[in-house]
Amino acid sequence: MSDFDQKNGEEMQFLDVSAVEVDLPESTHSMMCGLYRELASGGGWQVLLEVLRREALRCLDMESIQGCAALIWAGPEEFYQEVVWGGEQEESAGALACLLARDQSLQSALKTEQIVVRHLDDARVDLLIPISDEKFLGAFYIIGVPGPGLEPMASAELIELFGPPGVQLIRQHRMRQTLRSCQEENRYFRERERRHYLFKDLVCESEVMRQVYDELHERTEDEDPLWMTGEGGTGKELLARALHHLGSRQEGMLIRLGCADFPPELVDFELFGCVASELTGAVAARKGIFELAEGGTIFLDEIDRLSPMVQGKLVRVLKEKEVRRIGDVMGRPVDARFIASSHRDLESLCEKGQFRRDLLELLKPHRMHVPPLRQRQKDILPLARIFLRKFANRYDGRCREINEELAGWLTSYRWPGNVRQLQTFLEAAVLMARDREVIELQDLILEHT
Numbered sequence: 001m002s003d004f005d006q007k008n009g010e011e012m013q014f015l016d017v018s019a020v021e022v023d024l025p026e027s028t029h030s031m032m033c034g035l036y037r038e039l040a041s042g043g044g045w046q047v048l049l050e051v052l053r054r055e056a057l058r059c060l061d062m063e064s065i066q067g068c069a070a071l072i073w074a075g076p077e078e079f080y081q082e083v084v085w086g087g088e089q090e091e092s093a094g095a096l097a098c099l100l101a102r103d104q105s106l107q108s109a110l111k112t113e114q115i116v117v118r119h120l121d122d123a124r125v126d127l128l129i130p131i132s133d134e135k136f137l138g139a140f141y142i143i144g145v146p147g148p149g150l151e152p153m154a155s156a157e158l159i160e161l162f163g164p165p166g167v168q169l170i171r172q173h174r175m176r177q178t179l180r181s182c183q184e185e186n187r188y189f190r191e192r193e194r195r196h197y198l199f200k201d202l203v204c205e206s207e208v209m210r211q212v213y214d215e216l217h218e219r220t221e222d223e224d225p226l227w228m229t230g231e232g233g234t235g236k237e238l239l240a241r242a243l244h245h246l247g248s249r250q251e252g253m254l255i256r257l258g259c260a261d262f263p264p265e266l267v268d269f270e271l272f273g274c275v276a277s278e279l280t281g282a283v284a285a286r287k288g289i290f291e292l293a294e295g296g297t298i299f300l301d302e303i304d305r306l307s308p309m310v311q312g313k314l315v316r317v318l319k320e321k322e323v324r325r326i327g328d329v330m331g332r333p334v335d336a337r338f339i340a341s342s343h344r345d346l347e348s349l350c351e352k353g354q355f356r357r358d359l360l361e362l363l364k365p366h367r368m369h370v371p372p373l374r375q376r377q378k379d380i381l382p383l384a385r386i387f388l389r390k391f392a393n394r395y396d397g398r399c400r401e402i403n404e405e406l407a408g409w410l411t412s413y414r415w416p417g418n419v420r421q422l423q424t425f426l427e428a429a430v431l432m433a434r435d436r437e438v439i440e441l442q443d444l445i446l447e448h449t
Contacts, residue, residue: 031051031055032161035047035048035051035165036165039165039168039169044169045070045084045086045169045173046086048070048086048162048165048166048169049068049069049070049084049085049086049140050068050086051162052068052086052140052142052158052162053065053068053086053142055157055158055161055162056068056142056144056158059157059158060127060142060146060147060158061146061147061148062144062145062146062147063144063145063146063147064144064145065142065143065144066124066143066144066145067085067086067141067142067143067144068085068086068140068141068142068143069083069084069085069086069140069141070083070084070131070138070139070140070141070166070169070170071083071128071138071139071140071141072084072136072138072170072173072174073136073137073138082173083141084173106128107137109130110128110130110132110137110138110139111130111132111137113130113132113159114130115127115128115129115130115156115159116128116139120143123145124143124144124145124146125143125144125145125146126141126142126143126144127140127141127142127143128140128141129142129158129159129162129163130159130163131159131162131163131166131167131170132167133167133171136170136174138166138167138170140158140162140166202235202238202239202242203379203382203383203386204379205376205378205379205382206375206376206377206378206379208371208375208376209371209376209379212239212368212369212370212371215368216239216242216243216246216368217246219243219368220243220246220247220248221247221248222366223337224365224366225318225337225338225339225340225362225363225366226240226243226337226338226339226340226366226368227303227339227340227341227342227363227364227366227367227368228240228339228340228341228342228367228368228369228370229341229342229343229367229368229369229370230341230343230369230370230371230372231343231372231418232343232417232418232420233373233417233418233419233420233421234370234371234372234373234418234419235370235418235419236301236341236370237256237299237301237341239368239370240254240256240297240299240339240341241254241299243297243339244296244297244299244337244339247297247337249295249296249297249336249337251295251296252293252294252295252296252297252336253292253293253294253295253296253297254293254296254297254299255289255292255293255296255297255298255299256299256300256301257270257271257289257298257299257300257301258301258302259300259301259302259303259304259305259306260301260302260305264306264307264310267306267307267310268309268310268313268326269286269288269326270288270289271288271289271290271310271313271314272288272290272313272317272323272324272325272326273285273286273287273288273290273291273323273325273326274286274288274325274326274327274328275325275326275327275328277327285325286325287325288323288325290317290323290334290336291323291332291334293336294334294335294336295335295336296336296337297336297337297338297339298336298337298338298339299339299340299341300338300339300340300341301340301341302341302342302343303340303341303342304342304344304346304349304354304355308354308355308356311355311356311359312356312359314359315356315358315359315362317334318338318359318362319362321333321334321335322334340363346360346363347360372415372418373415373418373419373421373422374414374415377411380410380411380415380422381402381407381410381411383419383422383423384402384407384410384422384426385402387422387423387426387427388400388402388426388429388430388439391426391427391430391431392430395430395431395434396434397430397431397433397434397435398434398435398436398437399429399430399433399434399436399437399438399439400437400438401437401438401439402438402439403438403439403440403441405440405441406439406440406441406443406444409441409444410422425444426439428443428444429443429444
């Protein structure tokens with residue numbers, strides 16, 4: 001049985017000290033001025049409880065104080081209670097944490113600013129000194145060995161001295177708790193909105209796409225390079241974005257580089273950066289995307305478009321985790337997840353000497369294939385409806401439905417351009433039928449024949 005269960009009416013005293021006049025000496029005023037300065041400069045509970053321990057020894061005439069703490073209880077309507085210890089925590093902290101919540105007589109005494117004295121045994125006594133306002137109930141808790149002249153009524157001086165700063169610290173403590181709670185709530189809703197944004201265009205009604213998403217989730221915390229294969233327009237970039245935002249690197253940058261979007265001589269600068277020199281023609285040093293994406297993710301689209309020289313540099317970055325800027329003699333460590341995509345057969349390119357074998361060997365163990373839209377027949381109509389809503393909102397159109405004839409044509413068409421082509425078709429159809437609620441087959445055929 002704990003100390004807090006060993007109490008009865010004879011062992012617990014309630015002392016009303018509201019009428020006790022307190023005359024503080026000048027030295028105490030100086031001490032409290034120093035305490036307030038420390039609290040104003042960032043000192044917290046440990047500072048206040050240490051001074052309380054020292055003053056309690058003086059005021060109460062105790063031989064020793066074994067523990068000193070602040071008890072905070074937010075009331076029966078809010079499940080919150082806490083014990084803040086000065087120094088090392090007592091073994092009975094678990095029972096002490098719920099002391100205020102479970103003892104109504106103790107609550108009543110502290111609300112009326114009565115000091116509670118409990119004689120735990122022949123050698124120990126504890127005191128609870130009220131620090132409360134209308135929003136919470138609190139107390140300073142002191143446990144120790146009483147001296148022969150123990151005078152509990154002298155604790156009125158402790159209420160006068162430590163009550164106001166105790167109330168302020170509890171208010172600050174509760175504000176920080178509320179702030180953390182709001183931050184967690186905000187993080188939850190941001191995460192929910194982020195996931196909605198990520199997956200609103202990712203449809204997995206078909207079995208093959210569900211397998212892709214299962215594989216995607218398995219790779220969220222994987223740090224190995226990832227190679228996405230599949231025809232153009234299948235949504236590899238969307239999957240790369242989802243992989244980035246679902247993993248541990250979501251706070252970092254996701255940088256996409258289309259290797260076919262730049263001349264070969266500029267891709268080198270974009271990837272690895274350069275130093276300021278006359279040789280490179282750069283008037284200032286420049287970071288490449290490997291440095292810019294520190295702690296994040298790099299997505300190289302159409303990696304097969306890189307020149308053999310850049311491919312060789314890329315192999316070194318992936319193996320050694322460092323990048324050397326153009327014109328520099330020193331390597332710089334980098335930490336970015338690498339995702340690449342291609343829609344051409346890299347094996348055949350290797351045989352033709354157009355792609356480096358060592359780079360392919362790095363990528364092959366971590367390949368993820370994205371199926372073409374014609375193998376995802378169950379996904380076509382859900383995707384079409386998503387694009388319909390998207391473009392109807394963008395162009396302020398009335399289109400909301402797809403008629404049966406058009407739905408049948410959409411599911412039977414081969415879609416050589418995959419999801420990208422479907423999106424383009426629906427955008428054109430919305431523009432053609434902006435004032436009608438139902439899109440018909442002729443809205444596609446007229447535009448694309």
